[in-house]
Amino acid sequence: MTGESSTSAVAYRCPMPGIFIKRLLACAALAIGIGAIAGCGTGPGGDGDGTATAGISGYLSISAAASLQGAFTEMAAAFEDAHPKVSVSINFGASSTLARQIIDGAPVDVFASADQANMTEVVDAELLRDIPTIFATNSLEIIVRKGNPSGIDSLADLAETGLIYVTCAPEVPIGRYAAESLLEAGVTVNPASFEPDVKGIVTKVSSGEADAGIVYRTDVLAAGETATGVAIPDQFNVRATYPQAVLTGSPNEAASSAWMSFIAGAEGQAILRAYGFGQP
Amino acid sequence: MIAVLMAGIAVAFFALPFFGLLWRVPWSEAWSLLTEPESLEALRLSVYCSLWATALAVVFGTPLAWVLARYGFPGRRIVRALCLLSLVLPPVVGGVALFAAFGRRGLLGDPLFDWFGVRLPFSTAGVVLAQTFVGMPFFVLTVEAALRGLDRRTEDAARTLGASPWYAFRRVTLPAIKPALFAGAVLAWARAFGEFGATITFAGNFPGRTRTLPLAVYLALESNPGQALVLSVFMIAISFAVIVGLRDRWLGGSGDGDPT
Incomplete structure (x- = not known):
């Protein structure tokens, strides 16, 4: 007796299937129409082969x-x-x-x-x-929380225990660059997470969930007030x-x-x- | 005739991506890819976390479903909507919301850390939390529906025969909703097992600690596509087995009979 009641959570009854389907078809037709127009738009537009x-x-x-x-x-x-x-x-x-x-x-x-x-x-x-x-x-910079509450001054400080350091996987450019820089400086870190891309690192640090990460100089600039940058010396830095x-x-x-x-x-x-x- | 044709298109729509996967999997190295340390680590973590999430969903979800089904109180609809919100919420949004609550600077995260030193983001516990958040509504919804569909007179009869409320619940209600409990738990587990968005947002991605199978698939897509395909097929196989098993055993497989 409970078999049917447990399925009722999943099965809904559409009150007016006919109208619904008609609308759906109309939408589909519209979408195809737009697609066709868009397709025309992306055809060979100009004859020039380079300059504006x-x-x-x-x-x-x-x-x-x-x-x-x-x-x-x-x-x-x-x-x-x-x-x-x-x-x-x-x-x-x-x-x-x-x-x-x-x-x-x-x-x-x-x-x-x-x-x-x-x-x-x-x-x-x-x-x-x-x-x-x-x-x-581009070049690399350490990004830390606003005002640098963890007191990070160098790459070596990123190895501190208890510090939440986030980075990206080595396939992602910033992940590999950061690893290169740390290797050059002889620092071994213990990442808390591998974010999907560099903006993921910036977000985690500027929201205060992570303490530090290595990002591009431009990312620290773009983060503005929300985070603070710590320079990486030239000999350990990477030119991206x-x-x-x-x-x-x-x-x-x-x-x-x-x-x-x-x-x-x-x-x-x-x-x-x-x-x-x-x-x- | 048209209906059959459209149904056929719908079936193909669901089946084709699956066959596409099967077609692209590098079968000759499938076993070695599946048993690579990273794969096994992700599998172990996925099983561990999803079982914990299911257990939490059952322990907290059963009383919740009970309250929602049996007690009329002001604002019940709002409470129910709140509890089921994560069903329709994009998981990434769920992850962001979890940060706002349990993150280091979150509503509860701050005192949690100050008082107990508990830090949920980037931890295995964070994965369990994210999975419970997205999985539990499936359990609650299923069990609540079963409780509502129950003939309450059987319970009343038990009570008039001298059974305590707890005894009546344990010996009358619980056996009656057992199929729904199973179905709900399996649905919640399947959702937790496949969780990606809230996990990668809230718990991050670290091998052995928070990198569950879906995250491993996502990552392997860039570094080792063959492995991503093998893991995908593996996850699909598990989900498929669960759905088929669920349907036959608990969702009243005998009830719908044969199609004419």
């Missing part, structure tokens, strides 16, 4: 390293101002995650990685239109280089090329400088 032309239009989808979030968000707005017919959307994440998505067939125009290793993965999969170009550099490239089968090649030259140009580089990135 007035003719480019459509959608431009970019997969960019999480550390580029601030700079690229502004970059996209500036790019759209220069090319009003182009709509840019950016997928931020760990470079390793993005590389995996691209290899698995994500329809992306441009890939901007925070390291060479993950770009190489995409190169090896023969998915790049041309050779990646370095467009920015950011390559980007247009992918083969890019749905919007003309806009992709325009994006590449926009970033290499004066305006694009100025935005990157403003966010703390170094010269390529």
Whole structure:
């Protein structure tokens, strides 16, 4: 007698299935229609094959390293101002995650990685239109809670027992860079967690759940008031280089090329400088 | 005819991803990938945490379901909605909410640490907490429904024959809702076993301590896709076995009979 009552928790009865299905079909039809229109929009828009032309239009989808979030968000707005017919959307994440998505067939125009290793993965999969170009550099810094309550002054302090240190997995660029830096300094740490990407480290530290992590200099800048940075001496620091490239089968090649030259140009580089990135 | 066709499409929709997985798994090395130390460590942790979460869900969920089913008190609907919220909440949001409550600077996390030195984020206990948070509603919902569907006169009869409330509950009510208790516990366990979002947000990701199977799959996707596929199939196999077993034994498999 209880068998049926226990299923009732799961089974609901739709009062008007007919109307519901009609609406669902209408929605589906609408979605297909929009998809078709969007498909037209991303067709070959411009005839230029490099420099910014007035003719480019459509959608431009970019997969960019999480550390580029601030700079690229502004970059996209500036790019759209220069090319009003182009709509840019950016997928931020760990470079390793993005590389995996691209290899698995994500329809992306441009890939901007925070390291060479993950770009190489995409190169090896023969998915790049041309050779990646370095467009920015970055360095590492220790991020600690606001006002540095744990009193961290050096990499060696990160090994303190009881200190909650968070990092990323070695596949994620920042995870490997941080490990390199610690190895160089001869410090062994005991991470509390491997976050999905560098912004995960920033969030955990600035929210006060973790005490410290190693992130990019630009992340400490972007965190502003919410966290404090502690410099890592040059001899232990790592120079991170950011390559980007247009992918083969890019749905919007003309806009992709325009994006590449926009970033290499004066305006694009100025935005990157403003966010703390170094010269390529 | 159209209905059958659409049903066929729906079945294919569910089955294709599964067959896709099977097709991509590197079978020749499947066993070695599955028995790699990291895989076994994640499996051990997943089993350990999900069983704890299920136990907590049963211990606290049974009284909760009982109260929700039997006592009319003002605001009961709100209390129930609150308890079942994590059913519909995106797990990541659940993780953020857990931080706000049990994090180092959370409502309860702060005194917990100051007084007892207990720190839940980034710990195995944090995983259990996250899994209980998302799993318990399944148990409560199932058991509450069973309690509501129960003929209360049997209990009343027991009481008039001199049974204490506890005795009547133990000897009359409990046996009657046993199938629902099992079904609820298994559903809660399955949900806890597959928990990802709240775990990675609240408990973080560290091998042997908080990296459960779903987290291991997510991570292996980047470092070792073959391992990710093998672990995925393994998890699916377990879930499939549970669902089939559940249906036949406890969800009244005889009740729905054969389709005509």
